[in-house]
Amino acid sequence: MTLKGKVSLITGSTSGIGLATAHVLAEQGINLVLHGLASDAEGNKLAQQFQQNYGIETLFDNTDLKDETALIAFMDNAIEQMGAIDILVNNAGIQHTESIDTFPASKWNDIIAINLSAAFHTMQKSIPKMREQGWGRIVNIASVHGLVASANKSAYCAAKHGIVGLTKVAALECAEHGITVNAICPGWVDTPLINNQINAMAGNDKLTVKQAKYKLITAKQALPEMTDPLQVGELVLFLCSNTARTITGSAIPIDGAWTAQ
Template sequence: MLESTPLQSTTLKGKTALITGSTSGIGLASAHVLAEQGINLVLHGLMSDDEGANLAQEFSEKYQIKTLFDNANLMDTSAISVFMDKATKTMGSIDILINNAGIQHTEAVDTFPESKWNAIIAINLTAAFHTTQHALSGMKANSWGRIVNIASVHGLVASKNKVAYCAAKHGIVGLTKVVALECAEHGITANAICPGWVDTPLINDQITEIANKESTSFEQAKYQLITAKQPVPDMMAPRQIGEFILFLCSDSARSITGSSLPMDGAWTAQ
């Protein structure tokens, strides 16, 4: 009878996570979840340097971790390169990469603005390629890494008026699979989380549009938006995604890689 050798448990305390778009919503909630485990953080988002430095200091003091903030423009590939180099040199390594930053615009294909298409593809997809490319050398050198891409249910199915968003999120799923295959022998996992409706400011414009069109309240429009696609009639809290990210970083998930993991209230079960 063959005996298996148990793998040594890897503590996450002291590792460094870089989270794009981590000044609000899913990214900020996830930052708190990881910081609670003693994981150092590179925060990123649409804040001034002073605001970002204050946010980083708050995390550092509350959780006794090392932090860094950067507001790099993710539409600028050279800015991403500078950002990643700075983060790596300052923090020592990027062990966990969470590509979370995203923007949205809803409009029919035939009138969809070129500028909106370019921005959504750049921030939601292309930036994730560049951050991943920069992070991989260090992860391979350490024989350990976790890449979690925040895709969407729209990386698995489509909806009207979301041509750029669906294209980008489908692209993130494909990117994730390729990275997982190429990194399978290096102790690196890559997975895509595909949430359904998440209670973040990103969808407020869609809710307001329905409320105005139907002459109804914001809350009723919110319920209408959710249940039009998703059987579970509640939006998910951003922290739930952070907790799932934490699990994917754990040893328990070391064999989960290349997966597109729905958290969608049975949206794609239909």
């Protein structure tokens, strides 16, 4: 089975894990709907680079996932332009760390909207065509925080536990239609998302950025190395393969033994 010519929509693919996943899928000749909070000019340039480098079709959209109406319009437009979304990767996410006592309600709402509710809407729009075609792959980039908790991450943990639950329900509903639905649960991945946490630790503990990075990793992971975003992309690709066709409803850690403890 070849994945060449299939269409993948990856939310939050202008940075980090989403961008790395886009490169991994593009290498297979998979057409891409790229998405993220970049300007039209930046996003279109990125889409053009993918077209030129990989000889694939691309589309770029910078819909803010907090805007439900705009998100639904984005999905309708992407499906109309590309025919169908065969491989949906719900990846976009944000973080805010603060204790529940003072956690701003606006941050709670944003994290739930971007990290959880957006995936419900993209799935609701993508599944009917996948079902018609009898094939589809949905990969939700959750987190170890979909499996275990950390202090000061109430909204993030709630959203990530939620997306693991959503993944399992969708897997059951899609199981007889050739569609698999899985969640990937990374530990620390080397992307801009965790810069604030590293910088805060460096400031509070009077450490260099390198020392703070090491301290942050080893506070949670037995394996003292961050995952490379490309490794997550390769795992997404594996889940799209025929070999993985019976893996569904799973929440797969890639976490340096964080959740083994």
